[in-house]
Amino acid sequence: MSGxxxxxxxxxxxxxxxxxxxxxxxxxxxxxxxxxxxKIDIELECExxxxxxxxxxxxxxxxxxxxxTVDYVNxxxxxxxxxxxxxxxxxRPTAIIHFAxxxxxxxxxxxxxxxxxTVNNNINATHNVLAxxxxxxxxxxxxxxxxxxxxxxGTAGMPIPEGYLKAVVEGAEGPKEIxxxxxxxxxxxxxxxxxxxxxxxxxxxxxDGLRITDLHQGIVWGxxxxxxxxxEALINRYDYDGDYGTVLNRFLMQSVIGHPLTVYGCGxxxxxxxxxxDTVTCIKMAVENAPKRGDxxxxxxxxxxxxxxxDLAEIVAEQTNAEVRYYKNPRREDAVNQLQVxxxxxxxxxxxxxxxxxxxxQEVIDVAQKYIGRCDTSKIITDSLWSKEMEVDxxxxxxxxxx
Amino acid sequence: MSGxxxxxxxxxxxxxxxxxxxxxxxxxxxxxxxxxxxKIDIELECExxxxxxxxxxxxxxxxxxxxxTVDYVNxxxxxxxxxxxxxxxxxRPTAIIHFAxxxxxxxxxxxxxxxxxTVNNNINATHNVLAxxxxxxxxxxxxxxxxxxxxxxGTAGMPIPEGYLKAVVEGAEGPKEIxxxxxxxxxxxxxxxxxxxxxxxxxxxxxDGLRITDLHQGIVWGxxxxxxxxxEALINRYDYDGDYGTVLNRFLMQSVIGHPLTVYGCGxxxxxxxxxxDTVTCIKMAVENAPKRGDxxxxxxxxxxxxxxxDLAEIVAEQTNAEVRYYKNPRREDAVNQLQVxxxxxxxxxxxxxxxxxxxxQEVIDVAQKYIGRCDTSKIITDSLWSKEMEVDxxxxxxxxxx
Numbered sequence: 096m097s098g099x100x101x102x103x104x105x106x107x108x109x110x111x112x113x114x115x116x117x118x119x120x121x122x123x124x125x126x127x128x129x130x131x132x133x134k135i136d137i138e139l140e141c142e143x144x145x146x147x148x149x150x151x152x153x154x155x156x157x158x159x160x161x162x163x164t165v166d167y168v169n170x171x172x173x174x175x176x177x178x179x180x181x182x183x184x185x186x187r188p189t190a191i192i193h194f195a196x197x198x199x200x201x202x203x204x205x206x207x208x209x210x211x212x213t214v215n216n217n218i219n220a221t222h223n224v225l226a227x228x229x230x231x232x233x234x235x236x237x238x239x240x241x242x243x244x245x246x247x248x249g250t251a252g253m254p255i256p257e258g259y260l261k262a263v264v265e266g267a268e269g270p271k272e273i274x275x276x277x278x279x280x281x282x283x284x285x286x287x288x289x290x291x292x293x294x295x296x297x298x299x300x301x302x303d304g305l306r307i308t309d310l311h312q313g314i315v316w317g318x319x320x321x322x323x324x325x326x327e328a329l330i331n332r333y334d335y336d337g338d339y340g341t342v343l344n345r346f347l348m349q350s351v352i353g354h355p356l357t358v359y360g361c362g363x364x365x366x367x368x369x370x371x372x373d374t375v376t377c378i379k380m381a382v383e384n385a386p387k388r389g390d391x392x393x394x395x396x397x398x399x400x401x402x403x404x405x406d407l408a409e410i411v412a413e414q415t416n417a418e419v420r421y422y423k424n425p426r427r428e429d430a431v432n433q434l435q436v437x438x439x440x441x442x443x444x445x446x447x448x449x450x451x452x453x454x455x456x457q458e459v460i461d462v463a464q465k466y467i468g469r470c471d472t473s474k475i476i477t478d479s480l481w482s483k484e485m486e487v488d489x490x491x492x493x494x495x496x497x498x
Numbered sequence: 499m500s501g502x503x504x505x506x507x508x509x510x511x512x513x514x515x516x517x518x519x520x521x522x523x524x525x526x527x528x529x530x531x532x533x534x535x536x537k538i539d540i541e542l543e544c545e546x547x548x549x550x551x552x553x554x555x556x557x558x559x560x561x562x563x564x565x566x567t568v569d570y571v572n573x574x575x576x577x578x579x580x581x582x583x584x585x586x587x588x589x590r591p592t593a594i595i596h597f598a599x600x601x602x603x604x605x606x607x608x609x610x611x612x613x614x615x616t617v618n619n620n621i622n623a624t625h626n627v628l629a630x631x632x633x634x635x636x637x638x639x640x641x642x643x644x645x646x647x648x649x650x651x652g653t654a655g656m657p658i659p660e661g662y663l664k665a666v667v668e669g670a671e672g673p674k675e676i677x678x679x680x681x682x683x684x685x686x687x688x689x690x691x692x693x694x695x696x697x698x699x700x701x702x703x704x705x706d707g708l709r710i711t712d713l714h715q716g717i718v719w720g721x722x723x724x725x726x727x728x729x730e731a732l733i734n735r736y737d738y739d740g741d742y743g744t745v746l747n748r749f750l751m752q753s754v755i756g757h758p759l760t761v762y763g764c765g766x767x768x769x770x771x772x773x774x775x776d777t778v779t780c781i782k783m784a785v786e787n788a789p790k791r792g793d794x795x796x797x798x799x800x801x802x803x804x805x806x807x808x809d810l811a812e813i814v815a816e817q818t819n820a821e822v823r824y825y826k827n828p829r830r831e832d833a834v835n836q837l838q839v840x841x842x843x844x845x846x847x848x849x850x851x852x853x854x855x856x857x858x859x860q861e862v863i864d865v866a867q868k869y870i871g872r873c874d875t876s877k878i879i880t881d882s883l884w885s886k887e888m889e890v891d892x893x894x895x896x897x898x899x900x901x
Binding site for chain 1 (some may be wrong): 579583610613614617618621622625626628630632635656663664665666667668669670673676678679681682684686687690693697698700701705706707830883884885
């Protein structure tokens with residue numbers, strides 16, 4: 096393994112372990128980050144449960160431990176186009192891994208500022224990367240972290256294919272089979288931006304021949320990877336709040352502090368999941384299996400299992416004796432949905448999934464127990480509502496919801 | 499006819515005649531414009547062939563002629579969110595008509611600045627309008643000017659339906675019919691932004707119940723409407739340059755100054771057309787036939803006929819004895835395509851199309867002849883290329899292309 100990778104958003108929850116994973120594997124790594132996620136911590140008055148170290152201190156600790164160097168550039172990808180262009184021209188990376196987007200659906204629905212920030216940041220970040228690759232003339236491979244949520248959790252009851260859908264339409268001479276980008280059905284402003292990203296990938300691939308892989312990722316759980324657990328100074332973020340905390344990590348945290356597990360609605364929503372270790376593994380596989388010039392956008396489903404939220408809560412409750420409590424759902428979504436996901440491509444590349452049964456839930460519980468003193472319990476319930484008319488129903492939804 | 503309409507981009511080529519059309523019909527009209535199109539004139543060093551008057555002078559002339567008042571607010575819709583929100587709250591418009599986007603495909607491909615400006619302006623403008631309508635709580639109707647170009651000029655050889663496509667997919671229990679947004683296949687960065695707009699309309703309609711009409715418009719030809727021809731101070735823009743001039747207006751201008759008609763490629767590209775008079779008529783029809791709360795996004799094809807570029811050139815050549823000359827195509831597109839457009843909805847609402855045979859081409863020729871002294875012939879050929887590798891072939895493409 097060798098080559099140079101630029102990791103946009105390399106200070107974040109997925110970005111940081113990915114940066115260390117690539118460094119460990121022998122790549123030269125440049126992290127690009129404007130530290131926006133840390134700044135949102137300040138805005139939301141809620142920090143990572145784990146004591147993450149400042150970016151330069153993290154990088155220094157990694158260097159001390161392994162002798163490996165990771166570069167860091169503070170750059171706002173959505174704004175500082177020419178600095179990004181110069182970086183690509185100077186480093187001529189094998190791959191650019193793009194995590195530089197606002198990634199919480201509840202945050203993207205909080206208010207008009209958050210909606211507008213999410214759209215402006217995510218669309219301009221993605222478009223700047225694409226325009227800069229074209230302008231640089233560097234034949235790099237863009238690997239983008241997308242989301243399973245672009246699919247809208249199932250159409251027509253069939254397993255979700257990997258990005259493209261075969262359909263039969265009426266043609267001039269009778270029925271004709273076509274293959275199209277899976278029809279987008281986003282569930283939040285955040286998810287909407289990822290569907291808009293997909294159109295940009297489609298266009299820049301078609302017009303400029305850019306080599307692009309889009310990873311439609313499930314909900315990530317777990318905290319640390321082999322690399323981030325090597326030293327406390329390398330520890331990864333752990334978000335437990337109602338906006339940024341992903342559902343399983345939130346449940347595990349809640350169980351540790353003795354809070355009931357907060358299921359929204361009846362818990363019949365089915366979601367796809369992946370462990371943070373597998374995220375890093377999949378991204379390495381994607382980089383090492385780049386599309387060739389002339390190939391269409393390569394789309395992988397990056398998820399290893401599906402569960403209902405109620406199932407998850409019951410699994411956690413069983414392990415920890417926590418109580419499960421149902422709350423009114425602040426999201427506008429179907430109460431119950433089926434979801435099957437085709438993830439053949441990563442399995443064929445050799446992925447050995449880390450599933451919920453693998454015992455790694457204990458790692459998350461251990462982390463939560465260790466840092467319990469840093470938890471602000473008032474942050475566990477989201478106050479982001481999906482639309483105005485829900486205000487009457489659910490604002491202050493820490494009162495339980497009776498079905 | 500009554501009510502209040504806000505016209506975003508109401509100083510532009512479609513916006514200005516629409517503003518006067520609504521004022522004449524009895525609506526209260528507020529024009530919102532940041533004059534960006536006039537500023538691009540300065541950047542491109544090419545003005546409207548017609549001597550358009552400054553916005554306040556135009557409005558004053560209209561008032562003097564008709565006694566009607568049109569309000570004007572200088573506001574950048576993509577940037578000044580709170581000013582837009584306040585305007586919506588204060589005026590509580592019946593409809594908001596949204597033209598506030600960079601609308602030239604060649605300009606959107608000129609260089610990375612123009613690509614980035616087009617994406618940033620168009621996406622943020624549309625999203626700000628949507629977020630502001632939601633935040634205001636005003637039950638208004640958003641009418642957006644989209645483009646036929648989102649369809650990518652034909653899939654599977656069938657007539658282009660009005661926005662939605664019926665398709666059969668494999669479901670869990672065998673084949674299942676679904677109806678989806680027509681799969682987007684944009685041909686430029688500009689067209690790409692309109693496909694991204696469509697996703698925002700889909701989402702805000704689904705999540706917030708916004709009432710939205712998206713008009714997929716063909717290429718506009720003609721200069722003046724009944725209103726703009728009433729006084730020279732009301733005259734509409736006429737773009738003849740390689741970036742902003744639409745194809746028929748360019749041909750007519752070229753014939754007047756004795757320049758060969760500039761057909762790119764073999765001229766086999768089929769396009770959909772509409773006269774500027776019909777644009778205004780259609781937008782009035784759309785406003786007066788608003789979707790109800792709960793309806794999905796209403797999509798109309800706003801085009802009255804289809805022609806190949808070669809056909810158009812021949813029609814103009816016949817009327818004016820101009821020579822037709824073929825140039826290498828700076829666009830990345832199919833050399834030949836079929837295009838049939840379903841425009842049943844406007845026909846059912848009573849539209850009587852102004853077609854190329856209706857004699858209104860003479861109006862454009864008259865305008866071109868009258869202002870011939872204002873023409874800069876060096877601006878007739880575009881130097882916007884669709885991708886880098888075309889540079890060798892076509893830069894300086896004023897040398898004719900031999901097939």
